[in-house]
Amino acid sequence: MSANTRSRSKDRLSARKVETATEPGYYFDGGGLLLHISKNGGKRWLLRFVSPLTGKRREMGLGPAGKGAVSLADARSKADDARRLARDGTDPIERRNAEAERLRAEGLQKKPQTFGEFSDxxxxxxxKQFSNPKHRAQWRMTLTKYAAPLRPMALEDIQTPDVVAVLRPIWEGKHETAKRTQGRIERVFDAAIAQGARSGSNPARWRGHLSMLLPKVQPTDRNGNLGVGHHAAMNWKDLPDFIPALRQRAGVAARALEFAILTAARSGEVRGATWAEIDLEVRRWIVPGWRMKARQEHRVPLSARAVEILLEMETYRPENDENGATLVFPGAKPGTSMSDMTLSAVLKRMEIKGATPHGFRSAFRDWAEDTEAAPYGAIKSALAHTLGDKVDAAYRRGDGFERRAVLMEHWAKFLEGER
Structure with missing residues (x-):
């Protein structure tokens, strides 16, 4: 038995493994056949082979994997057929494309779905998940106006250069819009892959992909001044120097701002937090859905420093607050909450320019993506960003609380200066 045969036999997948595996990544079966699980939970079969026409490695989709889709046995059979074609000098992808074109010409196969059709x-x-009509309108405008060049193209045909061509003209002049456009195109492709409407990788993926192709752009304000864009954010590398100065500030607002930074929460979520939402014993803060932007309950793991702040704030809590209705970070007047300007005023008094309370969420995300080996889903969940569509939800049942607890503790340690 050859070494290659032994390696393939050892690494072969089982039907049970295909059905139960959930961790995003690649699972190898040998001979170039592999199972790919996306960050959204979608499973699909891929075959890597060397094209006999070009001598370059190619990746061929063999269909969705899992229960009710292409079985392990069928995937192996498809892979064997494709490898046989390659050995005989025929590129299996080119053969499949030619066959599909022939069937379409004969009216035996429907035209492939376009990006515009799928996105619509x-x-x-x-x-429907977005309660704000303006937000829904922005999505539609983004995927029709700015992504217009992609709309008539078949999902399978769109490649990375096509996405870059859409983004590059607006990348610097309308950077915030360009970033939103990229994120929304990426999400549509994630859904298409999860539903089996497209094989191969996501051509709009940002991390480790488009982030390597498009330049970083310094934010600007409406007058074109550098460094003060929408939700201006402090560079994450400056936070270990900023946090000690923030801790020197007295008052509830300073504690609320630090708590917001530690939890990567939105300002409104922190300012409206009540003691009924806090469980110090298990170090957890549960924000009810009605207070969240996405209208979904959000469980927030509390780091050791976040707990210290809450223990300090308990001195402001009335003794008769048995039902926990009192605000954790009360306003100056009894029974009132702080305004967002109150937190901004802390930064102003510290003479911090080019930063906003909301911008610290961006700093957290940049830190996590640049320095942590954190799963994409954990970062998104920590920010209470919707992970995906209904297909994604069918795969993902939990919210990764334990994994996020580790991530947030690392974040707190970084803010303490443990680089």
Missing amino acids: DWMRDNL
Whole structure:
């Protein structure tokens, strides 16, 4: 038995493994056949081979994997057929494309779904989750106006250069819009891959992909001044120097701002927090859905420093607050909450320019993506960003609380200066 045969036999997948595996990544079966699980939970079969026409490695989709989709046995059979073609000098992808074109010409196969068709269907089913009509309108405008060049193209045909061509003209002049456009295109492709409407990788993926192709752009304000864009954010590398100065500030607002930074929460979520939402014993803060932007309950793991702040704030809590209705970070007047300007005023008094309370969420995300080996889903969940569409939700049942607890403790340690 050859070494290659032994290696393939050892690494072969089982039907049980295919069905139960959930961790995003690649699972190898040998001979170039592999199972890919996306960050959204979608499973699909891929075959890597060397094209006999070009001598370059190619990746061929063999269909969705899992229960009710392409089985392990069928995937192996498809892979064997494709490898046989390659050995005989025929590129299996080119053969499949030619066959599909022949069937379409004979009226035996329908035209492949375009990006525009799929994105319109996706928006019809998924934009209901956004309660703000303006937000829904922005999604539609983004995926129709700015992504217009992609709309007539078949999902399978769109490649990374096509996405870059859409983003590059607005990348510097309308950077915030360009970033939102990229994120929304990426999400549509994630859904298409999860539903089996497209094989291969996501051409709009940002991390480790488009982030390597498009330049970093310093934010600007409406007058074009550098460094003060929408939700201006402090560079994450400056936070270990900023946090000690913030701790020197007295008052509830300073504690609320630090708590917001530690939890990567929105200002409104922190300012409206009540003691009924806090469980110090298990170090957890549960924000009810009605207070969240996405209208979904959000469980927030509390780091050791976040707990210290809450213990300090307990001195402001009335003794008769048995039902926990009192605000954790009360306003100056009894029974009132702080305004967002109150937190901004802390930064102003510290003479901090180019930063906003909301911008610290961006700093957290940049830190996590640049320095942590954190799963994409954990970062998104920590920010209470919606992870995906209905297909994604069918795969993902939990919220990764334990994994996020580790991530947030690392964040707190970084803010303490443990680089």
